[in-house]
Amino acid sequence: MSFTVAIVGRPNVGKSTLFNRLVGKKLALVDDTPGVTRDRRPGAAKLIDLRFTIIDTAGLEESSPETLQGRMWAQTRAAIDEADVTLFVVDAKAGLTPADQTLAEMLRKSGKPVVLVANKSEARGSDGGFYDAFTLGLGEPCPxxxxxxxxxxxxxxAIVAAIGEERAFPEADEEAVTDVDVREPAGAAEDEEVEQEYDETKPLRIAVIGRPNAGKSTLINRFLGEDRLLTGPEAGITRDSISVEWQWRGRTIRMYDTAGMRKKARVQEKLEKLSVADSLRSIRFAELVIIVFDATIPFEKQDLHLVDLVAREGRAPVLAFNKWDLIEDPQAFLADLREKTERLLPQVRGIRAVPISGQTGYGLDRLMQSVVETDRVWNRRISTAKLNRWLESQQVQHPPPAVSGRRVKLKYMTQVKARPPAFMISCTRPEALPESYLRYLTNGLRNDFQMPGVPIRIHLRASENPFEGKKKKR
Structure with missing residues (x-):
């Protein structure tokens, strides 16, 4: 992108609505409740022929730095320092307030170009607020x-006039396309028989999920080495799913911080429902998912639901037992966690679980190594020849059960896709094969082909009968 623009203003003036308008998607949460946005959220904006990076910010609420509002305002100041141009949004319908005057004074002192934007100018009675905006001393407002x-x-x-045409429209050779995702899509090259080598350099998309106050934002801040995301002792601080990008051992990592997800029965407010829906979208978009457990109260029912949700979505899960610095007897506690993990999560048997501390940085390198190993398994492809030899040996050890006096014959097996690994078995009477035998085959695949901790799909297909539909000749 050629330049960066930050959207600032007091709460509920329409900053997130303008952000969604410029990026062309409903990325930021929008609600009538003031103060919905808390973290600063970047996005790729398009305005007519302009291309730039836009940053949505929290509304100005003057408070002490220790409070939540004070920490939100610190995030907004960081966005202003990062931006080349600031869009100062005021509410033309409601008119100016002392908070607008305070923010205008601060923007003047920043020395950066400011575009005054009078939002909600289509409403009746907005003329008064529009003309009042001239008193801020930031030039003519843009309705x-x-x-x-x-x-x-x-x-x-107005943005072109503020930034200058040379900066707004860089030369064509400087406009390198950097946002194109060149990775192989999920399920690509499905017909190839050769087992492909794992690409150690491809970027990774990772979603970080968990219950409220499990330490997700603190963990990501520790990875980044800066206070990029809003954190604090209050539960439920994060609302939007914020993506950040960083490098780990020369590999690009795009990580998504998500809102804490409580039990569905407890989610009553509209704003929390929007936050949870945004978190679910992040899970579907990601390749791997780190489920953060609070080590002081692990394996709550909601934790198990989240792991099952990730497995059903087909994503590669990794467990992170956070707040390990608060555990008094780590060795005994770790042995207990391993036993519970194997017993309570049979659907992802062998899932990798790492004790960490987002506060101190303990175990983060081992966590990322486990993520890479899980991604390697998630992308694994097995040749058809190996699968059919394996299927024959499995049937010799444990033949399929006879149903209604007729045995089910498994004839052929192949891998139809990766990410997650999915297999197709051609057989007779697929509807009669019991689920217990499918679990037997799934566990066999995990053990014999070293595929622990990822969801495995097995689909059954009836083999074609060449004589079906033909009348018997007399």
Missing amino acids: ISAEHGQGMLDLRD
Whole structure:
């Protein structure tokens, strides 16, 4: 992107609505409740012929630095320092407030270009608030409606005037395409018989999920080495799913911080429902998922539900037992955790679990190594010849049961896709094969082909009968 723009303003003036309008997607959560946005959220914006990076920020609420509002404001200040241009959004319908005056004074002192935006200008009675915006001393306000998309051409002209045409429209040879995902899509090259080598350099998309206050944001901040995400002792601070990018051993990692997910019965408020839905989208978009457990109270029912959710979505899960620095007898506690992991999570037998501390940084390198090893298994492909030899040996050791006096014959097996590994077995009477035998085959695949801790899919297909439908000749 050629330049960076930050959207600032007091709460509930329409910053996130404008952010969604510019990125062309409903990425940021939007609600009538003031103060929905807390972390700063970047996105790739498109405005007419402009391409730039946009940052959504929390609304200005003057408070002491120790409070949640104070930490939110620190995130907004970091976005202003990072940006080349600031969009100062005011509510033309409600008019100016002392918070607007305070923020305008701070933006003037920053010395960076500021575009004054009068949002909600389509409403009746907004003329008074629009003309009041001149008193802020930041030039002529740009009237827009972020909700309805009005005034976007005027906003484009104002941004170009603030940043300059040379910066707004770089030369064509400088516009390198960096956002194209060149990775092989899930399930690609399914017809190849050769077992492909694992690519150690391909970028990874990782979602970090868990119950509220499990330490997800603190963990990501420790990976980044900076206070990029808002943290604190309060439960449920994170609302939006924020993506950050960093390097681990020369490999690009895009990690998604998500809102804590409570039991479904306890999620009543609309805002929390939106946050959970955003977290679920992050899981579907990710390749691997780190489920953060609170080591002081591990294996709550909700923790098990989250692991099962990840397995059903087909993502590669890794467990992280956070707050390990609070455990008094680590060795005995670790042995107990291993026993419970094997007993309570049979659907992902062999799942990798790592004790960590996001506060001190303990175990983070081992966690990333486990993530890479799990991704290697998740991408594994097995040749058809090996699978059919294995299937024959499995039937010799444990033949399929006879149902209604007729035995089910397993004839042929092949891997139809990876990510997650999925296999197809051609057999007679697939509807009669019991689930217990499928679990037997799944466990055999895990043990014999070293595929622990990832979901495995086995699909059955009836073999074609060449004489079906033909009348018997007399």
